[in-house]
Structure formats: C-alpha cells, structure tokens
Amino acid sequence: MANMAQAIRMALHYAEENYQLHDVFGQDVGAPLGGVFTATQGIQCAWNSPLDERGIIGMAIGIGMAGKRCVAEIQFADYIFNTMDLLKLAGNMYWASHGQYSIPIVVMTPVGAGIRGSIYHSHSFDSWASRLPGWKIVLPSNPLDAYGLLLSSILDPNPVLFLPPKALMRVKGKELIPGEPEDEKELKAMIDAPIGDRTQWKPRWPRLKEYLIPLGKGRIVKEGNRVTLVTWGRYVGICEQVIDDLIASAMIDSTDVELIDLRSIYPYDWPLIKESVKKTRKVLFVNEDTEVTNFAEHLSYRVTKELFYELWAPPQVIAGRHVPGIGLHPNLEDASVPGADEIKKVIIALIQEVP
Amino acid sequence: MSVSSVAVSRKKSSRKSVPRLRLGLSHELCRLMYQKMLYSRILEERLIKIYRAGDGYFWIGGPGEEGFGVPLGLLVRKGQGVSYDYLHLHYRCTPTLVAMGMPMIDSIRLMMNRSTDPCTGGRNFSNHYCFPQWNVLPVTSPIEVQYVMALGTAHVQKRAQSPGITIVTGGDAGTAEGDFASCLVWSSRKGQELPILITVQNNRWGISTAYEGQHGEDCIADRARAFNIKASVIDGNDPIESYRVIKEMMEYVRQKGKPAFIEAFVSRLYGHSSASGANYVTNEECPVRRFEELLLRVGVIKEQECNQWRKEYEEEGFQAQQKVRQEPVPSGESIWNHIYADQQHPDWRRF
Ligand SMILES: Cc1ncc(C[n+]2csc(CCOP(=O)(O)OP(=O)(O)O)c2C)c(N)n1
Numbered sequence: 001m002a003n004m005a006q007a008i009r010m011a012l013h014y015a016e017e018n019y020q021l022h023d024v025f026g027q028d029v030g031a032p033l034g035g036v037f038t039a040t041q042g043i044q045c046a047w048n049s050p051l052d053e054r055g056i057i058g059m060a061i062g063i064g065m066a067g068k069r070c071v072a073e074i075q076f077a078d079y080i081f082n083t084m085d086l087l088k089l090a091g092n093m094y095w096a097s098h099g100q101y102s103i104p105i106v107v108m109t110p111v112g113a114g115i116r117g118s119i120y121h122s123h124s125f126d127s128w129a130s131r132l133p134g135w136k137i138v139l140p141s142n143p144l145d146a147y148g149l150l151l152s153s154i155l156d157p158n159p160v161l162f163l164p165p166k167a168l169m170r171v172k173g174k175e176l177i178p179g180e181p182e183d184e185k186e187l188k189a190m191i192d193a194p195i196g197d198r199t200q201w202k203p204r205w206p207r208l209k210e211y212l213i214p215l216g217k218g219r220i221v222k223e224g225n226r227v228t229l230v231t232w233g234r235y236v237g238i239c240e241q242v243i244d245d246l247i248a249s250a251m252i253d254s255t256d257v258e259l260i261d262l263r264s265i266y267p268y269d270w271p272l273i274k275e276s277v278k279k280t281r282k283v284l285f286v287n288e289d290t291e292v293t294n295f296a297e298h299l300s301y302r303v304t305k306e307l308f309y310e311l312w313a314p315p316q317v318i319a320g321r322h323v324p325g326i327g328l329h330p331n332l333e334d335a336s337v338p339g340a341d342e343i344k345k346v347i348i349a350l351i352q353e354v355p
Numbered sequence: 356m357s358v359s360s361v362a363v364s365r366k367k368s369s370r371k372s373v374p375r376l377r378l379g380l381s382h383e384l385c386r387l388m389y390q391k392m393l394y395s396r397i398l399e400e401r402l403i404k405i406y407r408a409g410d411g412y413f414w415i416g417g418p419g420e421e422g423f424g425v426p427l428g429l430l431v432r433k434g435q436g437v438s439y440d441y442l443h444l445h446y447r448c449t450p451t452l453v454a455m456g457m458p459m460i461d462s463i464r465l466m467m468n469r470s471t472d473p474c475t476g477g478r479n480f481s482n483h484y485c486f487p488q489w490n491v492l493p494v495t496s497p498i499e500v501q502y503v504m505a506l507g508t509a510h511v512q513k514r515a516q517s518p519g520i521t522i523v524t525g526g527d528a529g530t531a532e533g534d535f536a537s538c539l540v541w542s543s544r545k546g547q548e549l550p551i552l553i554t555v556q557n558n559r560w561g562i563s564t565a566y567e568g569q570h571g572e573d574c575i576a577d578r579a580r581a582f583n584i585k586a587s588v589i590d591g592n593d594p595i596e597s598y599r600v601i602k603e604m605m606e607y608v609r610q611k612g613k614p615a616f617i618e619a620f621v622s623r624l625y626g627h628s629s630a631s632g633a634n635y636v637t638n639e640e641c642p643v644r645r646f647e648e649l650l651l652r653v654g655v656i657k658e659q660e661c662n663q664w665r666k667e668y669e670e671e672g673f674q675a676q677q678k679v680r681q682e683p684v685p686s687g688e689s690i691w692n693h694i695y696a697d698q699q700h701p702d703w704r705r706f
Contacts, residue, residue, distance in 0.1 A: 022514065050544070055503055055537040062507015062521075065492050066437055085497050089504075095693050097485045097493045098476035102696035133701065134694055157696040216699065216706070267699055270706040302703075 001172040002180055002187055004164055007143035008039040008108075009191060010177055011150040012071060014208045016045045019154055023063055025049050026056055026073030026108075032198045036075055037110060037169040041193050042203030053079055057086040057107065064090070064103035069154055074109040076117075077125040077163065084128075090159045091134030106153045106160045111139070112234050112288050113337050114167030119325035121166070122333070124289035126233065129161050130265050130298070136160045136215045137265040141236035143173035145263060148213030156215060165234035178209035218269035220276070224258035227350045228276040230299065231286040232262040235338065239286055242343045251344070256351055265295055270302070277303055281312040282350045288337045291319035313353040316346050380595055382655045388429065388454075388594045389650055392421035392643045393661075394668050395453040401672035402466045402481055403625060403633045410680065411466045414629040416482045417447035419622030420556055422642030423591035426598035427554070428454025430605055431522070433489050437515045441490045441508035443501035443523040446482040447556065448494065451524075455489055459668075460675040467676075470685040476693075477685040490519075499525055499532035502553070506541045509549035513612060520550040520608045528561020530575050539614075543582035548613040552604055553579065555616075556591060558623040562631070579616035591619030592642035 002010065015021040022045050026035075030048040034041025049056050053074055060072035074080040080087075087107070094102045113122035129137045136158055140146035146164055153160035172184070181187050190204040218230075221240060231239050239259055246252045258276050262268060277283045283303055285296035300315040318338045320326075326336045378385055399418040406414040417424055428451035432440045444451060449462060461473050465484065468477035474485040475493075485493040492508070495501065501523050509521035529535065542549040555575050559566035572578055576586040585607060589600045597619060604615040622639040626632055650656045694701035 023510075050537075050540055052537050052540065054534055055506065055541050058500065058503020058534065058537065059506045059510060059541065062504040062509070063511055064507065065504065066441070066508045066511035068511050086500060086503070089495060089497070089500060093493060094696055096475055096478055096495070097487075097693075098472075098474070098478065099693035099696075100485055100487045101493060104696075136695075136699075158699075266703075267701075267706055268703070270703070298703075 001174065001184055002143045002177055003170050003172045004140065004143045004146045005037050005039045005169045006187065006191060007146040007173065007177055008150060008164065009041055009043065010180070010205070010208055011147045012040060012043045012046075013205050014210065015151060015154045016043060018210070019069065021045065021069050021071065021154055023047070023068070023070035024073070025059070025070070027051055027075045029073050034193060035073065037166070038193070039164070039169065040073065042191055053083050054086060057083040057090070060105045060107060061086065061090050061093070061103055064105040064159070065101055069104050071106045071108055071154065074107065076121055076123070076166070077109045077111040078120045078123040080109050080125060087132055087135070091132045093134075094158070095134060102157050103159045104157045106150070106162050108162045108164070110166040110169065111163045112165045112167060113326050113333055114165070114234055116328065116330065116333065117166065117326070118328035122326035124320065125163060126265050126287065127289040127293065127295040129163070130295040134159065136267065137163065138215055138263060139163045139165065139233035139265065140263070141165070141168070141233055141261050144175045144177055145213060147177045148211045149215070149263065151210065152212045152215050155212070160215065163233065167234050168237070171237070178211045179206045181206055213263070216264045216267035216269060218260050218262045218264065218272045220258065220272070221261050222257065222259040224255050224280065226256045226280055226282065227347055228258045228260060228273070228280045228283040229286065229347065230260045230262055230273055230283065232265065233287070235286050235288060236261045238340065239343060242340050242347070245340070246344055246347065251348060252351060257347060268299070273299065273303070274307065277307055278310055281310055282353070284316045284318065284346055284350060286318045286338050286343055288320045290322050291317070292322045294319040312355040313350050316350065318342055318346060378595060378653060378655070380598060384598075385595070385650055385655050388425050388598070389646055389656060390664060391425045391429070391454045392450065392594065392646060393664055394459075395421050395425065395450040396643050397665065397668040397672055398453065398459045398462055399449055399625070401459065401676065402462065403629070405463065405466050405676055406629045406633065410676065411468070411481065414466065414481050414633055415446045415627070417449045419558065419624035419639065419642065420447050420591065421450040422594045422646065423556060423597045423619045423621055424448060424450025425454045426594050426601050427451050427522070430598070430601050431455060432519055435488050435490055437512055437517050437519060439490050439519045441492060441505070441512070441519065441521045443492050443505040443508070443521065444484065444494050445501060445525045446480070446494055446496070447526070448484060448524065449482055452484055452486070452491065457486070459672050460679065463672070463675045463679050464682065467679050468684065469679055469682045470689070471679070471682045476689070498529040499534040501525065502534045502538035505538060505551055506549060509542065509551045512550055518609065520552060520605065522552045522554070524554045524556060526561065527555055527557040527559065527566055527575060528564060528569060530555060530578070531569065539579060539582045539584065542614040543584050550608050550612045551614045552608050553584070553614060553616045555618045556621045557618055558621050560623055560627065562627045574618060576616055576618040584614045584616045586616040586618070588618045589620070591621040592640050592645060594642065594646055
C-alpha cells in the first residue's frame with residue numbers, strides 16, 4: 001500500500017493531468033529532491049522557490065487572484081507562523097472584495113510531533129488555523145484520505161489548508177488508492193526516485209482515478225455505544241491503537257467506543273458528532289495542538305451547550321500541554337503531547353461514570 | 356540621481372526673445388493629464404469634506420500623488436484577465452483609478468460605506484479600491500503585502516506569455532518590510548525574471564516618522580539595482596517626466612519580461628490620513644498647481660477653462676455625496692455573505 005507521501009504525490013499528479021494544476025511549489029519541492037518528505041517527487045509542475053515563506057504564500061495568493069489553482073508548500077508548519085497575516089488576507093479576500101476575488105489555492109504544510117523533531121519540527125497548526133475565517137482546513141489520517149482530501153482541496157474555489165501529519169508521511173495505508181497497483185514494490189519502482197543521480201529519472205504513474213472526499217465531512221472509524229472519541233490527523237491511528245489495546249486486555253468491550261476521524265477542522269461535521277454523542281452520551285476530544293484555546297474546546301463547548309441534557313458525563317479534552325515547545329528528549333515530547341495511557345484512563349473513567 | 360524635470364526643454368523662438376517652452380508630450384495628452392489630476396484632487400478633497408461632515412469614518416488617500424498616479428493610470432493596459440495589466444495598488448491610488456476612468460461617485464460610495472460601494476460593499480476604508488473589470492486587485496491595509504501577491508499574477512502572466520504586466524505600488528517607509536525585499540528577490544532570479552513594474556512613491560514620511568533616520572541606502576532604487584533590476588528615480592510631481600519614464604519602463608517590462616523599478620518623489624498634501632487631521636500642508640509642492648502653471652504659461656490650457664472644470668468637478672462631487680447619502684447601507688446579516696465562494700455555509704451554527 002502507498003504511504004501518505006506517495007498518496008500526496010499521486011493526487012498532485014492526478015491534478016496536474018486533470019485539474020489544470022500548473023504550480024506546485026515551495027522550498028526543495030521541485031527536482032531533484034521533490035520535497036523533504038518526497039511528497040512532490042516526480043511532479044512535473046513542481047518547482048523550487050526561494051527560502052521565503054511570505055514570498056511563497058504571497059505568490060500563491062497572486063496566482064489565485066489570477067484565477068489559477070496552485071499547491072504551495074511550507075516545508076514544516078513550524079515555519080508558517082510569519083505568514084499569518086497573509087493567510088488572514090487569503091481568507092478575507094473574497095469577503096473584503098464583496099465576492100469579487102476568490103482565492104482557489106491550497107497551502108500544504110506538514111504538522112504535529114511524533115518524529116522526534118524537537119522545538120521547531122513538532123509544531124501543530126490545526127487550532128491556529130481554526131481562527132482563519134474564509135479557509136477550509138483539512139487533516140488526513142491515512143494515505144487514501146490524503147489522496148481524496150487533497151483532490152477535493154485542489155478543486156475547491158476557496159483557500160484550503162491541507163495539513164498532513166509529519167509522522168504519518170511514511171506510514172502505509174490499509175486501503176488501495178484507486179488505480180494504485182496492488183504490489184507496493186511495483187508502486188515504489190514506478191514512482192519513487194532512485195537514490196543518487198536522478199537527472200534521467202522519470203516516474204511511471206499508475207492509471208489513477210478520481211476519488212473525492214467532501215471537505216467538511218468526518219468518518220466513523222469504528223462504531224461504538226458508550227463513549228464518542230473525536231480526533232483527527234495523527235491521533236486517529238493512536239486512538240485506534242488505544243481502543244484495540246483496551247479491548248485486547250478486556251478493559252472495555254469491542255462496542256464501547258465510537259471513534260470519529262473529523263478530517264476537516266473547518267467546516268466541521270457537526271451532524272456526525274451530534275448523532276454520535278446523542279447515542280453514547282459521553283465524549284472525549286483528543287488532539288496534539290496546545291490545550292489553551294484549543295479547537296476541541298470549541299467543540300466541547302458546543303456539545304455542552306447544545307446537548308447538555310443528553311450528557312451523562314462532562315465532555316473531556318485531551319490536548320498538548322501549554323508549553324512553549326516540544327523538547328527533543330523522548331521524555332519531554334511524551335510529556336507534552338497526549339499519551340496513550342492518559343487517553344486510556346479517560347476512556348475508562350468516562351465509561352465508568354454514572355450520572 | 357535626477358529629480359528635476361527633464362520634460363520641459365527650451366527652444367529658441369525666432370520671433371520673440373522670450374523662449375517658448377516645449378513640453379515633450381502632445382498638448383492633448385497634457386490637457387487630459389491635467390484634467391484627471393484636477394478631478395482626482397477635487398475628489399479627494401470631497402472625501403475629506405465627507406469625513407468632516409461625519410458622513411464617513413476615516414479618510415486616507417492620494418492628494419499630492421497626482422503627478423505620478425495619473426500618468427500611471429493612463430498607461431495601463433486596461434482590462435480583465437491575464438492578458439491585461441494587474442494592479443496591486445496601495446491606499447493613495449485615487450489618481451490612478453481616476454485616470455483609468457473611475458467616476459467620483461464610486462469612490463464616494465466606498466468612503467461612505469454604502470452597500471452600493473462597488474469595491475467592498477461598505478466593508479473597507481476609503482481608497483481601498485477593487486475593480487475586477489480592470490484587474491485592480493483589492494487594496495489592503497497591511498503595509499507592503501501587495502509586493503508579494505504581485506509575484507503571483509506576474510508569474511501567471513509570464514507563463515501565458517501575456518502582453519499584460521503586473522504593477523505594484525507602495526510608500527517609502529513600507530520598503531523596510533520583508534515583503535519588499537521578497538519582491539526584489541523573487542522577481543529578479545536569473546532566467547526566471549518576472550514582468551513586474553515595481554514602484555515606490557516616496558513622500559519622505561511614514562505617518563510621523565521622517566525618511567531621514569530610516570534608511571542607510573542612498574536611494575531606495577539602489578536596492579533594486581543590487582538585484583540587477585533596471586531602476587529610475589524621478590520627480591513624481593512632474594507628470595510629464597512620470598509619463599515618459601513609466602512608459603519607457605512599462606515597454607521594457609513588456610518586451611523583456613523582466614522587472615523594472617521606479618522611485619518617484621511625491622508630496623503628501625493632507626498629512627497621513629484623517630487620523631492626523633487631514634489638513635492641507637503648505638510646505639510641500641502641489642503637483643496640480645505646478646502643472647497648471649506650466650500649462651497656462653505654455654498656453655495649453657486657459658484660466659477660464661480651468662475654472663470651469665473646477666466648478667464642474669466640485670459640483671459632481673457635491674451631487675454624488677447627496678445621492679450616496681440616500682443609498683442603502685449594508686445590513687448586519689450580510690456579514691455572512693461572501694465568505695466561501697461555493698455553497699458551503701460559513702457559520703458553524705448552521706453546520
Ligand atoms: C504592516 C503594517 N504596519 C503598520 C501599519 C500602520 N501604518 C499605516 S500607513 C503607515 C505608514 C506607511 O508609510 P509609507 O510606506 O511611507 O507610505 P505613505 O503612507 O507615506 O504613503 C503605517 C505604519 C499598517 N497599515 N500595516
């Protein structure tokens with residue numbers, strides 16, 4: 001199965017062939033490297049920009065102003081912060097021009113911790129991004145979703161932030177991307193650039209098919225009846241593992257936890273959360289961005305306000321600690337982001353809670 | 356660097372001992388430029404009156420920049436889409452828009468934040484224009500951001516081998532922002548140069564901070580020269596010099612597909628904005644009066660017709676204000692309009 005970097009590549013290739021995508025750019029995005037995560041390797045319209053994040057976002061907005069699509073990459077979300085007012089501008093351009101200039105661009109930037117990336121390769125951006133009206137914000141949790149969400153993002157007439165988790169770039173999926181060869185060695189031979197001299201190398205693309213995941217729609221990863229666990233990005237896999245471990249050790253039943261992958265931060269799938277919480281009456285939100293004014297606080301507030309009389313326990317949020325950075329030593333990182341034990345404890349406490 | 360006019364040359368007259376002035380541009384064009392400059396000035400003065408009358412909340416604009424802004428607007432390849440020039444302007448661009456054909460009333464609608472305001476529907480400040488039919492991209496308040504957004508439209512034009520170019524303007528103090536440097540870096544990369552005309556209207560002020568003390572370079576144009584960008588420093592209060600240099604630079608950008616840079620010295624005749632009082636300053640040169648005096652001296656315009664134009668334009672502004680007063684204002688519910696360009700409702704309460 002393809003990993004997420006390969007899935008992104010395939011989506012970009014599909015879009016350059018079928019969606020008039022002419023510009024995929026950012027630092028080291030073009031040949032020979034094809035991106036520090038190799039997510040743009042072999043893409044014909046990929047090019048290297050100067051090392052200038054504001055220039056990258058400005059260029060992207062300008063391309064959008066000319067009515068063209070593009071995918072601009074900020075190498076790590078850790079380096080997107082000095083573009084904040086340009087992101088705000090991209091988000092407000094349609095509004096400020098009273099509907100006269102929409103900005104149909106995608107900004108892709110890998111987010112989150114989990115790669116032992118220390119202070120400046122571990123930042124999240126999902127909660128920050130949730131304060132950028134006018135943008136749509138999506139986080140894939142697996143390669144197939146990365147493919148389907150990226151294609152929808154490129155087609156969307158609005159600015160879209162596509163936030164693949166750094167730690168998932170090399171993780172393989174469980175489902176085939178439409179058109180992907182079954183044998184992953186074959187895929188690798190077709191679309192991974194060789195080590196060493198690449199000057200003569202050209203990818204051989206599989207016959208890919210369109211696959212669109214609507215922005216704003218989440219997914220039930222696992223059905224359950226007693227607790228709803230809402231998460232996104234890297235924590236979908238982590239929470240899935242936590243639930244499996246709890247089931248395996250007979251701490252919970254296999255139908256206790258309903259796991260939701262929200263996939264889109266904004267617009268978000270409220271009907272999916274609402275229906276699930278009405279059924280389970282208990283909810284836990286998990287994500288790794290820092291905890292103070294975390295996006296999950298908004299969701300938790302909304303659950304409390306709208307479903308107050310249906311709840312059997314206070315909504316819970318587990319998020320990254322409100323500390324200035326993620327330290328390099330594993331003890332430091334593990335203490336800064338939600339850990340499996342912590343998630344387990346809260347799940348069990350929620351199941352046991354009697355109103 | 357030369358900041359003196361190069362356009363007015365002296366020619367010996369055979370009949371009289373008084374030398375006859377030669378303008379270097381056709382009389383017709385000079386008359387047109389003068390009329391546009393006067394119209395722009397009277398419009399800006401009307402906007403200030405609107406502010407003082409309490410019919411608008413804030414004024415910022417371009418009185419003092421007519422000598423540069425009008426020729427710029429006249430020289431634009433005007434139209435919509437990649438084949439025409441894109442304009443990434445800043446908040447002193449009334450003269451350019453007037454030269455392109457904007458009627459007073461549209462600027463007044465913006466100033467008076469009416470829902471009829473064609474630029475922003477009553478959402479933004481005066482001089483924050485947006486006219487898609489002329490590729491005039493939304494003017495925004497954050498200083499200098501237009502210099503990086505301009506890269507994108509120029510990039511698209513370059514690939515399309517378009518006859519259109521990208522034009523970006525701004526003030527002198529703003530060149531301290533990184534976005535200015537970004538524009539120079541990205542537009543001048545060897546073999547990947549972009550068709551951008553970059554201009555800086557140097558009024559020697561950034562609100563209250565004087566030019567002196569903010570710059571180590573001899574002139575801002577030297578920064579462009581360091582990137583091998585063809586650059587020129589001009590007297591932006593002289594519309595004839597401005598017209599010639601802008602034309603030359605535009606032709607260069609169009610033909611070579613490379614950037615060019617103009618630093619134009621201009622005046623700031625009503626201070627920074629209404630926040631600093633918007634009072635007329637007497638110690639800076641007025642480009643409209645200077646051009647008027649020249650054209651009167653040469654006989655291209657007559658005192659009487661000047662008075663007539665002035666009266667006409669003042670009347671147009673006054674009538675427009677009265678009319679716009681009666682026009683509808685945006686409703687509170689309209690804040691949710693135009694957030695997303697598709698069917699997606701932007702309000703989370705409605706998800
Ligand atoms: C990024 C940013 N910082 C500060 C301001 C507030 N501000 C508005 S105009 C201005 C001065 C700009 O001076 P200059 O670039 O010389 O242009 P001028 O107004 O003199 O034409 C400042 C500081 C702003 N609008 N944007």
